[in-house]
Amino acid sequence: MIDTHKTGEFRYPVSDIRDQDEAGFGLTPSQTVGPYVHIGLTLEDSEKIVPEGTEGAVDVTVAVVDGNGDPIADAMIEIWQADSAGVFNSPLDPRTGGKATAEGFRGLGRGMVDQTGSVTFTTLLPGAIEVDGHDTEAPHLKLGVFARGMLERLYTRLYFPENTDANAADPVLQLVDEARRGLLVAEQDGTGYRLTIVVQHEDPAQETPFFRI
Template sequence: MIDTQKTGEFRYEVSDIRDQDEAGFGLTPSQTVGPYVHIGLTLEGSEKISDEGEQVTFTVIDGKGGPIADAMIEIWQTRPDGTYNTETVDGFRGLGRGMVDETGSVTFTTQLPVAADGEAPHLKVGVFARGMLERLYTRLYFPGNDNSADPVLQLVDAARRDLLIAEPTDGGHRMTIVVQHEDPEKETPFFRV
């Protein structure tokens, strides 16, 4: 599981090297996204994609049901004309970023996307968190749409497609993103991009 609250010993030996000239040559360990991933990536109000719209809430949890309280969610979506663009046009931009709170949740204000390029209306979702070498990519589809012909959703096993369909709420939608569940059938489907 992703450790969001340090307890116990470090996984790797703590080095006593204090200067780069003291370090030997060779391979270095891979770097992960650190606890400060949000610095410089999120701006105040970046969860507001549209001046008007509905709320879309994401909650990121680990396989044991605990919140991943340092995750950042990034979403991209079509503009009302079916094109992708991150410039603000008529109070709308197609990109949003937000840090989750202590419950693992972040809420965006946006308009519902439209169908484009032969795909059902959806949000493209990126998940960043401490300990991940690369962001995770997934999608959020909306109930009430004909999602059956979406070519990307068709790549997911039929039994797991519902994990990518938003749950309606008062005034919006919600998606729970499950990372590293012991039962692969319960983990959110992620895509290799």
């Protein structure tokens, strides 16, 4: 096991089980994401949620850096979003009107960052999302961050700067300390958007807020 020091103890007890049939059922400990996390998870053009040239398509760039500002060049970003009407192409969203389809707007994308720690998605701007028929979440992208050495993915969100009033009323964004909410709002980058995710900054005020799911 790599999770030990030469003279230290293992974090988890060493098992004496030698056959899988002897193992009981239950949750297994989390393991770090290895250096080949992208294999089998990303497909060619999986960062293009809509084809380039689609009416209304925008580019959204996500960058991942550590507390020193250095790019995390082996990170993988996953996004999940509603369509322009605020509807998810998922059977869990009753507004889909039926079964989710591969032909519909899936709203799911994955991409490996480049050496600058950045990946660009081509997608549509999402709509606001009704919650229980009254509260409304501002248009946003849900982001998952994978990288070598992380026990579990990090969950965060990307909001859009033009939706000032909607962002101010968003019930999830309000869970974040007011001084840090701006860290989840993308900047306009030419005709698209850009958000930098900061991981493990020694100053909590500069580290991107992450959510427990």
